[in-house]
Amino acid sequence: MFDWENLRFFVAIAQSGSLSAAARRLKVDHATVSRRLSVLETELNMRLVDRLPRACRLTATGRQILGFAAKMEEDAFAIERLALAEQAPMQGTVTISAPPVLANNLFANHLHVFAQSHPDIRLAIASQAQSVSLGRREADIAVRLFRPEEPQSVTRKLGEMDFGLYASREYVQALEADNWAFIGYEAQYAEMPHQKWLQSIAQGRRIVCEVSDITTQQAAARTGIGVAGLPVFMGDRDPALQRLPFDGEPFHREIWLVVHPDLRHSPMIRAVIDFIVDVIRKTFEPIANS
Numbered sequence: 001m002f003d004w005e006n007l008r009f010f011v012a013i014a015q016s017g018s019l020s021a022a023a024r025r026l027k028v029d030h031a032t033v034s035r036r037l038s039v040l041e042t043e044l045n046m047r048l049v050d051r052l053p054r055a056c057r058l059t060a061t062g063r064q065i066l067g068f069a070a071k072m073e074e075d076a077f078a079i080e081r082l083a084l085a086e087q088a089p090m091q092g093t094v095t096i097s098a099p100p101v102l103a104n105n106l107f108a109n110h111l112h113v114f115a116q117s118h119p120d121i122r123l124a125i126a127s128q129a130q131s132v133s134l135g136r137r138e139a140d141i142a143v144r145l146f147r148p149e150e151p152q153s154v155t156r157k158l159g160e161m162d163f164g165l166y167a168s169r170e171y172v173q174a175l176e177a178d179n180w181a182f183i184g185y186e187a188q189y190a191e192m193p194h195q196k197w198l199q200s201i202a203q204g205r206r207i208v209c210e211v212s213d214i215t216t217q218q219a220a221a222r223t224g225i226g227v228a229g230l231p232v233f234m235g236d237r238d239p240a241l242q243r244l245p246f247d248g249e250p251f252h253r254e255i256w257l258v259v260h261p262d263l264r265h266s267p268m269i270r271a272v273i274d275f276i277v278d279v280i281r282k283t284f285e286p287i288a289n290s
Contacts (some may be wrong), residue, residue: 001044007069009036014066018055055235066254077137080264091120097139101161101214102255103127105234106283114275121268122246125180134260141272142258154264156257158277159284163194163251165201166235174244181208181226183217196252198229212215233283255280 012022013033023033041048041143048062058066098107103125111123132138134153141188142148150223174181184207185195211217214234221228222240229251235241257276263269 002040004072006036006040006043008073009033010040011064011066011073012017013037013049013056014062015056015070019051021066025277049222067142074135077135078262080137090118090271093122093124093266094141094268095124095126095139095273095278096143097126097128098139098143099126099129099130099145101145101231101234102143102214105231108157108281110275114272117275118271121271134258140259140263140269141276143276144258145253146256147254148256148258150258152261153258154261158255158257158280160252161284162232162252163197163229163253164232164235165227165246166218166221166230167227167244168222168240169242171223171227173244174242177244177246178205180244181206183208183220183226184210185226185239185279186210186212193253194229194251197249201229201246201248255284 009022009026009032012026013019016025017038019030019033023030026033029250037049044065046061047059050057050059096103096107104127105124111125113119114123126132126139131144132142134140134142134150143158147157160264167174167180173181180202182198182202182205184198184202185192186211187210189195189212204262209220211220214230217228218230218234218238218241221230222238226236227244230241232243237242240280257273259269
């Protein structure tokens with residue numbers, strides 16, 4: 001009989017396309033993934049994957065086994081969700097996936113409040129821009145800045161995050177809009193709505209530097225190097241910054257909460273959802289529940 005854990009590694013390789021990508025997904029090293037695959041192939045006495053220099057390609061048998069294995073994995077995750085949903089004690093770990101702007105600048109600042117109310121629930125906040133799979137238990141709850149598209153997930157719009165233009169209080173060009181220089185994103189983020197909005201405001205004016213995240217943009221703006229487009233909840237609360245008036249379209253991002261339907265009635269998950277909703281409502285202008 002083969003080891004089911006080895007089969008989980010095989011599924012990750014098949015779905016990720018390479019040993020390295022599977023290692024990142026499973027949060028292990030490359031050698032562990034390679035060894036697990038080799039053990040599984042030995043246990044089954046067949047080759048499942050052709051290992052190419054930069055990718056992995058399933059053999060014909062590997063493709064057949066992947067169909068069974070993916071269904072087994074899906075059922076295993078369903079069992080985990082059922083077990084979590086049925087836990088009566090308010091005790092355990094709940095993982096929240098949230099974009100860095102909210103994870104680092106909002107939720108992290110309120111963890112102590114939740115811990116005081118629910119000392120036996122450990123919150124794990126994954127700060128990540130990319131979407132995660134709730135079905136695969138990559139997170140229990142997700143907070144996103146766009147309307148979720150998963151048809152089976154339970155979604156709820158929590159609010160809208162408004163943006164403004166900010167510069168250091170020492171920024172010498174603050175009163176000379178034609179001479180503003182802007183702090184933007186790196187080229188790889190050119191298609192982000194935030195970056196497109198900033199470019200529409202800049203209208204050809206100089207981009208003085210490019211960084212990869214909003215928190216770094218805020219830090220750069222404090223130095224007086226230029227103007228950053230920041231969420232109002234961050235910029236207005238920073239005593240080193242001033243909000244600048246501008247001619248142009250206002251900008252905001254919607255904030256959505258997503259949870260797998262198997263977990264929506266779990267008392268522990270409900271406690272965390274209530275915490276998220278309360279933090280959002282106290283920070284942003286509340287809207288009618290959807």
